[in-house]
Amino acid sequence: MRTWRASSTRMPFPKESRRFRLLVIAGTGVLLLVLAAVSLCSGSASIPLDEVVRALFGGDQTEKFYQIVQFVRLPRTLAAILAGGALAVAGTILQAVLGNALASPNIIGVNAGAGLFTILLAAFFPQLIWFTPLAAFLGALAAALLVYFLAQKTGASRMTILLSGIAVSSFLGAVTDGVITLVPDTQAGRFAFLIGGFSGVSMDSLKLASLCILIGIGAALLFSYDLNVLTLGEETASTLGMRAGLTRMVFLILAALLAGSAISFAGLLGFVGLIVPHAARFFVGQDHRYLLALCALLGGAFTLLCDLLARVLFAPFELPVGIVLSFLGAPFFLYLLFKRKRGRLHD
């Protein structure tokens, strides 16, 4: 009987080695912690790190620093980390499930679906505002399923999925604008919602959404190997004994849960779900057992960095983080399109 000699074999492709990938994930985790510390310390008033630590773990509740950290910066920092992680993981899942490297929650209409349902809730059932995460999830799911079935009916090519998503996104966006125009009460705060940002986030508004995000990311990590098999194509996955259709649907629901939960408190943040999976793939390849974990951390770190930039670039004025993300995301999307045109985008 031959023995497993993986450990004794030289690794000519270190980027694909388990140790390298774990190192990248751990390094990103450290980066996220550093950025979180900077985010808690920075703002219109700088707070020393030791004061931040004191405010986080007790301290005098009447103190100014305590109130700034606990009621403003901590919710904002957590919101950026959770939303970024959730959207990046949702983007990775959508790219794998739809077999399209250009898929991401904002491009294929998932964000627009979540946005429409939250606006509808605010317009017609304002007393049920606590159910915003649920409405966002249902909207995201409806849009994802609509794009999926439209693409299935018309051939499911990469371009079809993209075009279906753009059509669904435009349609849902138009309905959203219509509702905002016809029900002016929803207008307050909707501008910020449509652009996306974390300035008004409170710990209360994060509770349910963060629970959904943690469950969603946990489930995605747990089933990450199945996502690897699914990326071989539905036929190959079926011949390997997977119930491919069912698995694909479960992952679509997970992506919708993640994107919808993030959008419920962060608004329509664009491009995180597109940029981060590609950057993460550059470091750890396409093995989703590592890719999803890295995306969760890198998505959080990237969004937090963009939020920091949004706060400091034009201080004392503040940009919504959605604007910074779109500034970075739109050129990146074009870059991917050109790269695809040249035939170098194989995923």
Place this chain on the structure above:
Amino acid sequence: MIELRQVCAGYPGKEILHEVSVTFPKGQVTGIIGPNGCGKTTLLKTAARLLKPLSGEVLLEGRPVSGFAPKEFARRVAVLPQSRAVPSITVASFVMHGRFPYLGFPRTPAKADWEKVDEALEQIGLAAYRHRSLSELSGGERQKVYLAMLLAQDAEVLLLDEPTTYLDINHQLELLGLVRKLNETGKTVVMVMHDLSQALRFSHGIILMQEGEIAAQGPAGDVYESGKINEVFHVRSQRMQSEERIHYLFY
């Protein structure tokens, strides 16, 4: 042994196979040939349970294939599909996908699974590529890695849809030689093929298809002798005997 009895199959509104009855004998290499669009891939997909027959039945070892659980079927029948994704993962990780039918939750491969992967890579001659990225390999090497994945699946029956597509002649012959070696270890092999000479050379039995029906089936030499291949493809042919083997020339 896989058997199709009076099978009609195809897609909504378009029947491609018309009451086809064929048997893929155990321990043999069967080549499926026929002009473009005659239903070769549909026949293979129906046997592989990827397409549900519109009527008739497909049996594996006498049992209807629909009665097998997906993983149970995958442990018996491995399939090389026509379109093959090339993810950017290591060769070993890719071949490990072949162990999916054996992995419980949470899909953590055991030492025995890694041993199967190593054995498959060794058998296919790619042991040194274990840690290479699949996307860095040539077309011929990728095809062999796919075959290694099928081997890791440890199934008795291999269904291969155009295994030599996009390969140069050297790699085609190497791959078909490998397939024959696998057959010598007891595997039943069914291949959809375009190259008639290679199909006759590397298969024990031939199934010749025409417009969704079986035009001829039987031992490769007998099907050639019947003249049906020339008739179906509208070609002429010549059989030549060299010192080593019989060669078939179609023109």
